[in-house]
Amino acid sequence: MKILLTISFLLISLSSGLCQQVFKKQTVLMGSVFELVVIAHDSAQAEGYFQPAITEIERIENLISEWRPHTQISQVNQYAGIRPVKVDREVFELTRRAIRYSRLSNGAFDISIAALDHVWVFDGSMDTLPSPTAIEKSIQDVGYQHILLDSLHSTIFLEKKGMKIGFGSIGKGYAADRGRELLQSLGIQGGIVNASGDLSAWGTQPDKQPWKVGVSNPFKAHKIQKVLRIKNGAVATSGNNEKFAEIDGKRYSHIINPKTGWPSAGLASVTVWGPSAEFANFLSTSIMVLGRKEGKKLLERFPGYKAVMVRDR
Structure with a gap:
């Protein structure tokens, strides 16, 4: 927020x-x-x-x-590691800009950080730190380099199963x-x-x-x-x-x-x-x-x- x-x-x-x-x-x-x-x-x-x-x-x-199951981004996340998902050009271009922002910031900005949403919880309920092992395991699913775009077919493919993208940022x-x-x-x-x-x-x-x-x-x-x-x-x-x-x-x-x-x-x-x-x-x-x-x-x-x-x- x-x-x-x-x-x-x-x-x-x-x-x-x-x-x-x-x-x-x-x-x-x-x-x-x-x-x-x-x-x-x-x-x-x-x-x-x-x-x-x-x-x-x-x-x-x-x-x-990414919280509404019927959206195009939810479908992209659902088929991570399985197949590309065709999206509207607007969604494709927003994702392409997000990848550009990742490159500009040398990875400080990354929409695939959404894969960590089950490790860190910020609704007031979290009272213990996640284990270093859980964090290390989750960041293996983070990396804008693994968001593959096909401009000709307007598809987004997350290379790794367990990856997730989100536009909260x-x-x-x-x-x-x-x-x-x-x-x-x-x-x-x-x-x-x-x-x-x-x-x-x-x-x-x-x-x-x-x-x-x-x-x-x-x-x-x-x-x-x-x-x-x-x-x-x-x-x-x-x-x-x-x-x-x-x-x-x-x-x-x-x-x-x-x-x-x-x-x-x-x-x-x-x-x-x-x-x-x-x-x-x-x-x-x-x-x-x-x-x-x-x-x-x-x-x-x-x-x-x-x-x-x-x-x-």
């Missing part, structure tokens, strides 16, 4: 002589709270905008969720970007698609001011450590303050190092902002795994993105 970002804005302003307002709607999608924010003249118009965005995000969830960012694209295509002048802290924004508030996004302090939930002013861009945060396992007084992050099978350490949170929520997702997750020094080196390769890193205590 990502750290929730605080969105502040003015409610009513005048634009071109017409009263425009900021309308919000919260709903649960992809297992998280989504908040949709749009500028409209009245609630009826705003509701007409909300529903297409919700439908689009539900469509994406029904393609890429970039899926909500992708959905936020797609939601933004859809709402922009409807002619909405400004708004935000906030996927539990991974958000895409465009345009301005009715008074022409940028959207203000407050980045929470991971150690003081109600304290804002930085305010970002976003017109057309995205923000994503990875951290260990909301989803973790606490064992013998030590907190273990839900963000796992794909190479070791152990939770990332050294950073409590990483917030990245730039043009795309999906790409910011990739960077924030990778930096959590790489740590501050190597994470800064990765970030410097993409000058369109900036980050705030908070050290763990």
